[in-house]
Amino acid sequence: MAYEFQNKFLHRSSVVTMYKQSTTRKPIVFLDDESAGACAYFLEEGVPKRDIHPVNGGLLNSDAITQASGIECKHSDINDHITSLPDDSHSVVWLDYTCTTIKVEVLRDALRVAPNVSVTLSLRGMERIDNEKHVRKIVKKVGTLASVTYYKGKGEVENMMSFIVNRAKTDNIPCHDDRRSLAFDTVADGKSGFEVNDSVIIAWRGNTSLTAVVLETSDDNVQVVFDCDGAVKWVPLCKVTSNRVTHADKKLDALVGKTLLVPSKLWPTKKEITGYADVKTVGKKLAFMIVKRYRKSNRYTLVGISKRNDRPLHTKENWTLTYDQACCYVKM
Numbered sequence: 001m002a003y004e005f006q007n008k009f010l011h012r013s014s015v016v017t018m019y020k021q022s023t024t025r026k027p028i029v030f031l032d033d034e035s036a037g038a039c040a041y042f043l044e045e046g047v048p049k050r051d052i053h054p055v056n057g058g059l060l061n062s063d064a065i066t067q068a069s070g071i072e073c074k075h076s077d078i079n080d081h082i083t084s085l086p087d088d089s090h091s092v093v094w095l096d097y098t099c100t101t102i103k104v105e106v107l108r109d110a111l112r113v114a115p116n117v118s119v120t121l122s123l124r125g126m127e128r129i130d131n132e133k134h135v136r137k138i139v140k141k142v143g144t145l146a147s148v149t150y151y152k153g154k155g156e157v158e159n160m161m162s163f164i165v166n167r168a169k170t171d172n173i174p175c176h177d178d179r180r181s182l183a184f185d186t187v188a189d190g191k192s193g194f195e196v197n198d199s200v201i202i203a204w205r206g207n208t209s210l211t212a213v214v215l216e217t218s219d220d221n222v223q224v225v226f227d228c229d230g231a232v233k234w235v236p237l238c239k240v241t242s243n244r245v246t247h248a249d250k251k252l253d254a255l256v257g258k259t260l261l262v263p264s265k266l267w268p269t270k271k272e273i274t275g276y277a278d279v280k281t282v283g284k285k286l287a288f289m290i291v292k293r294y295r296k297s298n299r300y301t302l303v304g305i306s307k308r309n310d311r312p313l314h315t316k317e318n319w320t321l322t323y324d325q326a327c328c329y330v331k332m
């Protein structure tokens with residue numbers, strides 16, 4: 001039987017806040033129970049039905065949720081269900097579990113599906129400190145821990161733990177950090193053989209490959225930010241090779257003077273994008289011009305293109321792009 005208490009409302013409310021914060025308002029996928037309390041709350045908060053995606057592993061429960069809320073509840077283990085969801089298709093995954101632990105693969109997959117993941121665990125019979133250490137270790141591998149709270153469950157015992165994990169944020173624009181230009185010279189001695197800021201090539205669906213930069217490493221995977229769209233992903237090592245390709249000066253110089261259309265979603269927050277009020281936009285992209293090679297390297301210095309007169313602005317951007325990145329955004 002369902003139970004309602006203040007903490008549950010706080011969690012639901014934080015999920016709605018994360019949903020409303022995302023400009024694209026993608027759906028919320030979450031565990032509900034047979035009383036469909038979370039569905040009812042989201043509806044009350046104005047979340048449209050199409051964005052409410054409840055899941056429950058019990059057939060009777062999922063039927064009850066569908067009946068009570070009028071929203072079709074997916075009958076599945078949520079851990080399996082999220083593996084079938086497309087990348088970045090949701091704003092929040094809420095794993096409101098009744099169990100005591102979460103697998104790193106599940107958390108990784110949840111962050112693939114949504115930039116915000118809220119997890120609730122029971123601490124039944126576990127030491128709080130040990131569990132928190134364990135959770136921090138898992139989270140570190142796949143994302144950023146935004147908050148951890150402990151609270152009383154329905155038995156009035158403080159044995160519940162809730163935490164929010166965000167996808168690791170990238171810098172302003174991928175590769176805006178100059179240290180990355182040193183990546184070619186880095187001696188790879190990390191556990192994975194790669195180091196943060198290494199330029200890499202990722203094998204991608206069949207014969208395609210995409211260039212990316214390493215953000216984090218673990219024993220079997222590296223977390224990369226893709227040059228083409230700024231998406232952040234953990235990728236198994238078998239798909240990663242070093243990008244040691246160097247380009248001839250002639251080829252590098254050929255991009256100087258070109259216009260680039262850079263997707264605005266590469267800026268992680270709205271606040272950061274407000275600094276570009278003078279820059280021309282084309283759809284959801286910002287227009288820049290490559291003005292020169294950055295210190296004669298394989299990186300480029302850029303300026304915005306004025307939205308008033310289509311001419312290059314005077315102020316140089318304080319980030320640079322590699323040749324591979326520039327090729328992703330160059331306007332043909």
Ligand SMILES: C[S@@+](CC[C@H](N)C(=O)[O-])C[C@H]1O[C@@H](n2cnc3c(N)ncnc32)[C@H](O)[C@@H]1O
Nearest residue numbers: 031032033037038056057076077078096097098
């Ligand atoms: C804590 S309740 C969800 C409460 C709801 N979020 C709310 O705000 O009222 C979790 C429900 O999901 C079910 N459940 C737990 N783990 C699950 C899993 N991995 N897959 C599917 N259902 C699960 C439980 O049996 C229970 O019915």
